[in-house]
Amino acid sequence: MRQEKQSIVNEIKHMLQGKTMLILTDHTGLSSNQMNELRTLIKKNGSEYMVVKNRLLKRAFSEQMVSALGTGLGGPTAIAVTSGDCAALSKVIVTFAKKNEAPKVKAGFLEGALLTAAEIGVIAALPARDLLIARFVGGMQGPLSAFIRGLAELTRRFVYVVDQVAKKGGK
Numbered sequence: 001m002r003q004e005k006q007s008i009v010n011e012i013k014h015m016l017q018g019k020t021m022l023i024l025t026d027h028t029g030l031s032s033n034q035m036n037e038l039r040t041l042i043k044k045n046g047s048e049y050m051v052v053k054n055r056l057l058k059r060a061f062s063e064q065m066v067s068a069l070g071t072g073l074g075g076p077t078a079i080a081v082t083s084g085d086c087a088a089l090s091k092v093i094v095t096f097a098k099k100n101e102a103p104k105v106k107a108g109f110l111e112g113a114l115l116t117a118a119e120i121g122v123i124a125a126l127p128a129r130d131l132l133i134a135r136f137v138g139g140m141q142g143p144l145s146a147f148i149r150g151l152a153e154l155t156r157r158f159v160y161v162v163d164q165v166a167k168k169g170g171k
Contacts, residue, residue: 005056012060012079012151015048021086023093023120024069024111027051027078029102035114038096038103047082047089069107069114090124 002034013152016022027035035051042049059068082089090108097103108115115123126132 019081024106025103096122
């Protein structure tokens with residue numbers, strides 16, 4: 001393999017290290033302005049987007065990833081990767097694709113597990129991470145508040161009983 005191609009394969013491998021999500025897209029139909037707009041949106045989320053040749057991508061991927069993809073590496077391919085919020089990356093790509101009718105999501109990987117285009121769409125439909133955390137904390141707050149009110153009521157009743165006993169004992 002030529003030195004130039006080997007450096008691209010090494011760049012792809014470096015790009016994939018420590019990333020939790022990878023999305024493969026077919027960027028056919030995107031103008032250069034649209035491609036730049038998509039890259040900018042993806043970069044705002046702390047993610048990366050890169051057009052790659054399938055042959056070089058196969059060399060950068062592990063054998064398990066290549067066999068899991070099967071024929072998913074046909075046609076023009078670009079990869080989006082993130083180590084941050086997977087739902088945000090999915091949402092950017094899916095929303096952009098709906099608006100511009102491109103890129104087409106081919107497949108993806110989430111922590112090594114193969115995802116179909118439909119599964120990436122489901123991930124994109126998830127609420128933002130902050131909202132999910134707020135809902136979780138809000139859900140926990142109700143039972144905890146009830147528990148604390150119950151403890152306060154037990155304490156109040158205990159003090160009342162002790163007070164009544166003291167009043168009767170004082171007669």
